[in-house]
Structure formats: C-alpha cells, structure tokens
Amino acid sequence: MSCPPHAAGITRVRHLEFPKGDTNMYEFLRPIMRAWYATEIAAGGSSPKPLDAPTVTATQPGADNVLLIGNGPLHGWGVLTHRLAITGHLANECRAETGRPCSVHYIGDEAMTIASTRAWIGDHNLAQYDAVVVVLGMNDAVRLTPLKKWEEDYRALLEYLTEKTNVGTPMVVAGLQPVRSVTPYNKALGNVAEFHAGRMNKVVEDITSDFSAITYFRLPEPVMDPGMPLGSTSVYRSWASDIATHLSLALDTVRALNPTPPKPLVETEYAWSGTKTLIDQAATGGSDELQRLAALAQDTFAVDLAGVSLIDGDRVWFAVNTHVLPKSAPAELVYCNAVVQQQAPLVVPDAQKDPRFKGNAFIDITGMDFYAGHPLTSTTGETIGTFCLYNSSPKADTAVSMEALQILAMQAETELRRYETTPATPDPVAPEHSLLGL
Template sequence: MPGPGLQLPRPFRSAWKNDETFKLNLIPRPSDAPQVHASGPDPDRILVVGTGAVVGWGVSSHDLAFSGQLARQLSEITARGVDVDVITEHGLTASATLRKITDLRLWRYDAIIISVGTAEALRLDSTARWSNTMSALIADVAEQASATTQMIVFGIPPVGSMGPFGDKFGRQSDRLAKKFDAITEEICAQDPRISFRSLPEKGSPVQLREIAPRDLYRMLAGSVAAQLAPKLERSCADNAQISEWGAHYRRGKPQNEDQRQAALTAMNILQLQPSERLDRITRLAQQMFSTEVAAITLMDGDRQVFKSVVGFDDVVIPREYSFCNETIKHEAPTVFRDMGAMKMFGKNPLVHAGPKARFYAGYPIESPDGYRIGAVCVIDSKPRPEGDLDLVGLRDLAMAVQKEMFGTAVPSYHI
C-alpha cells in the first residue's frame, strides 16, 4: 500500500529547491521552436512531454537534445521520416502535464514519451498522491491516444548530490523516486501499449554528470529508438487492419476547417512582411524541381495567399482555384502529373488559361498544433507523366518553412 512521503523540515526543503532553481537557471537549455524533424518518407509522429532528461539541459537547441537525437536515430532504423513535438519544462509535475495535454489531440501521435516525477521526488510527495496523479495521467493519455499509439514512460533519474543538502536530502529523494517508479511500472503494465523504462544508470549521479550532455542524450535516444522502432513497425501493420482507429490514418484525414483557420489566425503570420529566408526556400524548391513556379502558400478563408512565390505575379488567388487546397486535405505529398487531363481541373483558369499549369507537387505545412495551414509547392506548364520526384526533399523544404514560421508566430502560441 502507498505510504506517506518522507517528512523534512519545510525551511530546508524550500532552501534546497530555491538553490537548485538558481543553479538550473544558469544552465543552457533549448530556446528554439519545440519541434524537430528527421528526413525521410511517410514520417512517424512522436510527442515528448515532461521534465528531467527530455528538457535538454546543457544544449542550446532541441535538435541537439534528446528529441533531436531520437528523431535521427529512429529514422536510421525505420528508414522513414520522424517528426517530434516537444513539450518540456523544468519542474513540470505529473498533474501539470495532465493539464498541458488536454485537448492536444493525442490520437495524432504514433508514439508518446512521458518523463515526470523529478519535482515530486524533490518535494517529497506522498506515494499515495503520486499513485493517484500518475494513474490519472496515464489513463488520460491512453484514452486520448489512438489504438496504435505506443507509449513509453520514463522512470525518475537520480537526483542525489544536488544542492547544498544533496547528500542528505538527495538520497531520501532517490529512495522515494524508486518507490514512485515501482508504482508507475505497475500502472503501465495494465495497458499493452505502454512501456515503463528505467533511465540508464552509469554509476552514481556524479558520474552521470561527467558525461557530456549531447553524449548522454545520444545514449538515451539510441536505446529508446531501438525499443520503439519494432513497435512502430507493428503499428504500421495495425494501421492497415484497423485503419479507422490508427494514428497514421486518422491524422491524414481532412481537418475541421474552423479549427484549421483558427490555428492559422493564432500564428499571426499573414500580415508579416516578406521574408528573405522564406524566399530562399522558394528559390531552392524551384531549382530542385526545375519548375517555372515555386511557392509557399497559406489557405486563409476563401483565398490562397502566396507567402513567397517565384515565377508567378499574383499574391492572392481564390481558394476554389488553388491546387494547394487539395494538398492540405491530406498529410502526404500531393502530385498531379498532368492537370490538363484531369476532370477536377476542367474549369480551373490556372490550368486552361493564364499560366496553363500542368504539373504540380505540394507538401503541406502545419501550425505548431498540427493543422495544415498551407503548402510548399512547385508548378510547371509541362506535364511530367513519368520520372521520379524527390518528395522527401519537398518534405524537407516544408519542414524548413515550418521552422521559420514557428519562429515568427506569436510568443503565446504553443502546441
């Protein structure tokens, strides 16, 4: 039965916490957009949420932290792309995590990785409280997730030797953390989609700190990728059998238009001045595909706005004539090799008049919370009935656009 937490004088606990907060504020941590991507086709989507090792202490970007290392190493195993959304914060508790993931549409993710408990162990919460909070968190995640979503819950890393009272209070926190881990492991065992994972231990906490942060994240990500990859392969097979419940299938369906428009509006990017960085991406797309036109577009109400374009003079066209409007209906790339021969474009003036567009390839760009707000596209007046297209490269360009746009979104916007 869960017992009471270890009791220490409140002034000592407060002093310890304040000292550690001061020290941690001096350590670098990622400040860039909370998304990372690994190149490849048919990407898996992962959510990393919590505190501790997933925050990225000691490095300046998520690409160098655990999430970036995981994306690359998982992609190497699966030969698919990987998109990782990151929600991390120092001191994030299990109850705060539960509030943050509310309405996050967890069914979109192929895998969810949770790391919580450090704050609760440091403040010496009771085991009864931990049991109740973690049960609620894991139950909520399991309910929101898709039938094929895989989940990994990290154990609590050692916190001993922290602060001026580390030897005394740190050891007590570590003993309590082990009790928390035992409770968490028991909760996770109730759902076959959920795995509990004790964080790798390499000697004492002091020895762990002697490992360079980037190396530590690479080690942890490598072991998690090896564990997760075969489960994602099975999930892909499951998606074919229970497609209406699978994460990959569900996120590829057309999205609610009101919610999609609200996501675009919240980013506050429509009225921003032209960006040379976006223009460079557009020119690169034109060069990669040897097309007359390349563009970055946004679907705003009944119009398509060209956020960046080369080879075409208009900056706004009616959405009913937009090729990219077809692209945002799906998660995958959209290719029309000869639009002149397609009935759906029989009355489109961009095909049968004006530029007489024939070939089109586009990849959707998303808001931070996963709504498809527009596309990166290339267009040409000559059909391309045959030949390979670098759709992975097109996706990479779309990810570069997202990274640039996320940096200009309103500061209060989070996934």
C-alpha cells in the same frame, strides 16, 4: 481508484498501498526539500537550455510521429537546441532502428510537475501521434511529492493519454534515473530524493502493468561528459537510444497494422499576428525594448522578475526572460490569464493566501507568490497579454504603484503593436463592364 470504461488498453486495476510509518518524516523533510530544489533551480537559472521550437520534423514524407511528454532529462539542460536534446536524438535513433523518417514533438518543461502535466498538454491533438513517450518525476522526487498524490495523478495522466490517442497507440514510460546522477542533486539531501524516487519508480512500474499498450523501463545512470555537469548531446543521444530500443518495435507494429503513411504533424497556429515573431525573438532574449522595460521594472519595483506574457489559445508565451521563465506554460495555471479574463490590472500580495491561486501547481514550483500585472491590448482593442511583475516573497498590495506600472505597460504595448501584421487587402473587383473591356 477505478479506471473509466473508455480507457482502452487497460487490462486490470489495483489500488496501491503505501507504507505509513514514515509519514511524519516526510512531512518534516518536505519543506526542506522544496526549499533546496528552489535554491538549486535559482542557482542554475542562467544555465543553457533549448529555447527553439520543441519539434523536430522529418523532411521526408510518411514519417512516424512521436510525442514526448516530460521534464528532467527531456528539458535539455546543457544544450541550446532541441535537436541536440532527447527530442532531436530520438528522431534520429528511431529512424536508425526502423528505417523510416521520424518526427518528434515535445511537451513539457522543468516547471511541469505530475500535477500540472494534464494542463501542460492542454488541447493539443494527441490523435496525430503513432506513439507516446513519458519521462516524468525528477522535480517531484526532489520535492517529495506524496506517493499517494503521485500515484493518483500518474494513473489519471495515463488514462487520459489512452483515451485521447488512437486505440492501441503504444506508449513507453521511463522511470527515473538515479537522482544523484544529476550534478546539482549529488549532495547529502540527494540521498533523500533518491530513496523517494525509488519508491516513485515502483509506483509507476505497478501502474503501467495495468495498461496493455504501455512498456515500462528505467532510464540508466548517465555517463556525464567532463565539463558539462548538467547534460550534453552525448548523454541525450545515449538516453534517446535506450528509448528508441523500446519504441521501435511498437512503431513497426503500428505501421504494419496501418500501412497508410501518417500525416505530417500539424504546425502551431496563433490567434494574434505578432505572437510567432515575438516567440522567435524570445529564444534570443526578446526585443531590445521589451528587455529594457523588463529590467527597468525589476529595478523600479524591486522585484525578482518582470516580463511580458502573450496569451494565445490555451497557452501563455513569455516574450522576455525565458532564461528564467519557461518558453510557454498552460494559460489556466498562470496569473496573467486572470488579467486577460478580467481585462483589468491585478495584484496578488500572497498567492498562498489567495483562494484563486493557493495550491496552483505552476505557482507552487516556481515559488513566485507575489504578482502584479497590467493588461496589454492589440490595435483592435483585444487583450493579448500582460506586463507583469513577480517576486518570490509576498509584498503588500501597495508595494507597486499601479500608475507607474501602467506607464511601463503602455510602452510595452506600443512595442508589441510593432509586430502586428495586417492581412493583405484583396484587390478591388473591377466593375463588370471594365472586365468586358467596355
């Protein structure tokens, strides 16, 4: 694979060769490992994780702006806010190293794989950052993503980041920590994943050597806190310190070359007026009425999960059940986007047999192969989201009464409209003679 001519910062290109003798072993083990990953994720579905905004913004002007992209350690398992995860600690550690304030924004989720990372970034403005940090691959290691696919997607990601950031923007790429240091994976099958992760790390190390603006290092094995097996603020502080050690000199160099203070990070804007309030509520479970409707739908239709999604720009935001669903996901990868685009109900009996969704990276890792959704509209008639049902095993397209689903969707729609805000109406302009006192 060759790099595009616009990919500034690339010094040379090599094509990686992978051992072929163990292909059959990988093909045999891959379904087993994917099922094991799904089991462990389902078992930890209610574990603490950050549900607040994934941005830690410096209050002082002139802050360095850093973008975090990844999953695994960056997801923040075990803590309830990004301020206690790597996101917040990296802002603090960078400030300690450079003496300047630092703002950090995180893009990613446990459900993001190397195959879906580009979609997860979406149309986010990458040119506003002084540096980028990438920590990817734990789920790909456990699920035995083929090395050839890993190499192609990782290289394509780094080429894209190089193209969309400012020329010479430094990046720090962190390799995976030992897989069995992650408590749920500290089992026999974890040996398979750890061996695969070692190969993946070698691939990434070789790729990054082709980019002059990238620094590579491997995350060390963490010292876990007793009683906090998934992660803790002290573990994340330690990893953030490791990253900041590699990042601080690059940030100093950026500032020396361009002493003009960076502009503050751009705040997220939403097209529909009710989106932000519902996102904020989702961090604590969602509105009582939406939670009630989701629980009723799960019981009524005997599905694993029900929810309310809001499509806004290139993102879908989930208004309930974010303890299981991600806070948001790329619109292009979710079923709900098809409902919004066609403005009509949709039933997908088995995604693996539907050409629209087969091979979809997000559906692949979540394992929700059955879907039924009904569109939700605003008071102006705009389709803003869906009331949706998910199930991990396929169902017949007649398994869900669309009439019953519509009834629940209409109730959810009524609840959503409560959060719409009407733009303020300007005071009528007085007639000219009134202004003149006539």
